[in-house]
Amino acid sequence: MATDVDARVDVLVIGAGGCGLVAALAADRLGASVAIVEKAPVCQGNTALSSGSIPAAGTRLQRAAGVVDTAETFARDLAMVAGPHDASHLVGVLAAVSAELIDFLIDDTGLELDLVTKYKHVGHGTHRLHAPPSRRGADLIGGLERAVARRDIPLAFSQPATALIDDGARVCGAVVGTPAAPSRIGADAVILACNGFAARADLLAHHCPGATGAIYAGSPHSAGEALEWGLALDAGTGNLGAYQGHAAISVETGALMTWTLVERGAIVVDGRGRRFGDETLGYSAFADLELAGTGPFHLVYDARIAEDVAAGQPDFAAACAMGVARSAGSPGEIEVATGLPAGALAQTLAAARAAARGEAPDAFGRLAWGFGPLGAALRYSAIQPACFHTQGGLMVNGHAEVIRKDGTAIPGLYAGGGAAVGISGRRGGAGYVSGNGLLSALGLGFIAGRAAAARLVSPSAPPRLAGRYDVSNQSIHNGG
Ligand SMILES: Cc1cc2nc3c(=O)[nH]c(=O)nc-3n(C[C@H](O)[C@H](O)[C@H](O)COP(=O)(O)OP(=O)(O)OC[C@H]3O[C@@H](n4cnc5c(N)ncnc54)[C@H](O)[C@@H]3O)c2cc1C
Numbered sequence: 001m002a003t004d005v006d007a008r009v010d011v012l013v014i015g016a017g018g019c020g021l022v023a024a025l026a027a028d029r030l031g032a033s034v035a036i037v038e039k040a041p042v043c044q045g046n047t048a049l050s051s052g053s054i055p056a057a058g059t060r061l062q063r064a065a066g067v068v069d070t071a072e073t074f075a076r077d078l079a080m081v082a083g084p085h086d087a088s089h090l091v092g093v094l095a096a097v098s099a100e101l102i103d104f105l106i107d108d109t110g111l112e113l114d115l116v117t118k119y120k121h122v123g124h125g126t127h128r129l130h131a132p133p134s135r136r137g138a139d140l141i142g143g144l145e146r147a148v149a150r151r152d153i154p155l156a157f158s159q160p161a162t163a164l165i166d167d168g169a170r171v172c173g174a175v176v177g178t179p180a181a182p183s184r185i186g187a188d189a190v191i192l193a194c195n196g197f198a199a200r201a202d203l204l205a206h207h208c209p210g211a212t213g214a215i216y217a218g219s220p221h222s223a224g225e226a227l228e229w230g231l232a233l234d235a236g237t238g239n240l241g242a243y244q245g246h247a248a249i250s251v252e253t254g255a256l257m258t259w260t261l262v263e264r265g266a267i268v269v270d271g272r273g274r275r276f277g278d279e280t281l282g283y284s285a286f287a288d289l290e291l292a293g294t295g296p297f298h299l300v301y302d303a304r305i306a307e308d309v310a311a312g313q314p315d316f317a318a319a320c321a322m323g324v325a326r327s328a329g330s331p332g333e334i335e336v337a338t339g340l341p342a343g344a345l346a347q348t349l350a351a352a353r354a355a356a357r358g359e360a361p362d363a364f365g366r367l368a369w370g371f372g373p374l375g376a377a378l379r380y381s382a383i384q385p386a387c388f389h390t391q392g393g394l395m396v397n398g399h400a401e402v403i404r405k406d407g408t409a410i411p412g413l414y415a416g417g418g419a420a421v422g423i424s425g426r427r428g429g430a431g432y433v434s435g436n437g438l439l440s441a442l443g444l445g446f447i448a449g450r451a452a453a454a455r456l457v458s459p460s461a462p463p464r465l466a467g468r469y470d471v472s473n474q475s476i477h478n479g480g
Pocket of ligand 1: 194218
């Protein structure tokens with residue numbers, strides 16, 4: 001245990017995103033004294049930038065909506081898209097804890113969450129995304145921040161962690177603050193919740209070379225500290241090549257063009273005016289295809305799709321109000337406006353409509369066409385691929401403990417979210433299923449917070465993981 005410290009808590013959480021705030025709330029609920037340090041002056045990491053959609057199976061919201069789902073089906077869906085994996089042990093663990101996590105978020109932190117039934121993104125066999133009514137991550141993070149304040153958990157802004165404190169036997173705190181005014185905070189457990197390395201161009205180029213041509217649309221604070229601190233302690237790593245891409249960022253406004261457009265029947269064409277892949281692979285996998293292809297890229301859809309999606313998704317309605325969904329009465333009009341080769345788009349649309357009608361097999365194997373063949377009142381939007389965040393990181397076990405390359409746990413060190421190995425496999429953007437980011441963040445945060453607090457009571461016992469949250473455990477506290 002570090003003795004030369006300025007302050008001491010049971011559990012120190014580094015990073016106030018979705019992972020960190022949930023970890024802090026879960027540890028606090030089990031009676032641990034907790035503090036959170038945050039690099040930025042406000043909670044504005046990736047969780048705040050996201051659409052706040054958390055996938056979970058077997059929840060009471062699903063049951064109320066008549067959706068039949070199980071953790072096993074959920075885990076199968078995730079594994080199918082992820083492909084080859086360094087952390088398949090986490091897929092089942094996170095699927096299994098997901099329903100309990102949603103209960104915790106609603107009952108314990110007071111978050112308002114809906115089951116999203118208007119769309120279910122590629123990879124999910126059923127409706128299992130749970131999101132704030134606004135569908136905005138900012139509201140998810142705002143609700144968690146309010147819960148942290150209600151429970152009087154100290155949250156220090158503009159206090160970056162700059163190093164871990166390690167007494168040779170265990171991680172026992174961190175150095176935080178500016179170089180001019182550093183503080184040493186001692187802790188029995190440190191939870192790394194400071195996201196991945198997508199904002200570090202050198203690390204991204206090394207681990208995810210395929211993503212380097214994409215614009216970066218994530219937090220500037222995802223600077224890879226957790227990875228570097230962990231590697232210095234001989235931690236294992238996994239899925240480092242995985243990232244969440246998005247194929248449809250508006251060139252004009254930077255707005256995210258929801259992939260629901262594709263799920264309703266939109267196609268994507270390249271600089272030749274031709275399709276170049278199966279859009280229903282999903283927005284992340286399709287970003288890889290764009291990165292390997294030649295733009296400019298355009299989403300092409302129709303008025304019916306635009307109206308339907310705008311009615312269900314306020315962000316898309318707002319993007320439309322800014323003029324990103326341009327109208328055209330013919331493919332030729334689009335070609336003139338965008339500089340695509342004359343005649344190419346008409347051919348592309350004819351082939352896509354034939355495939356959607358089932359008259360001919362699609363050249364790229366696309367089977368799902370949403371509303372069917374695109375109508376005559378066309379809409380189009382110029383898009384570009386983006387990298388949102390990295391999905392690989394420090395290897396953790398099912399208790400969110402960081403483990404060394406030899407498989408043993410590093411005592412006192414936990415990780416979740418972008419700091420930890422994710423569940424999206426190793427294949428660049430192709431293994432990402434919508435919600436994998438927040439499930440890894442909030443799910444591993446929930447597990448890490450509880451495991452770290454449980455260790456305080458019974459250091460040799462395996463951390464409590466399975467089972468319902470037990471309110472009678474509030475007395476757990478070592479006062480340290
Ligand atoms: C535009 C966008 C849309 C997305 N949509 C979705 C979605 O709908 N569903 C989904 O599942 N995922 C989505 N994601 C991914 C998801 O947001 C992330 O996977 C998830 O939020 C990661 O959570 P986190 O807590 O690990 O990181 P963050 O939420 O980024 O939190 C990390 C925090 O740590 C802080 N920090 C960093 N370094 C330090 C340090 N040294 N000391 C102290 N603090 C530090 C950061 O400032 C930040 O506040 C999206 C991402 C983006 C960018």
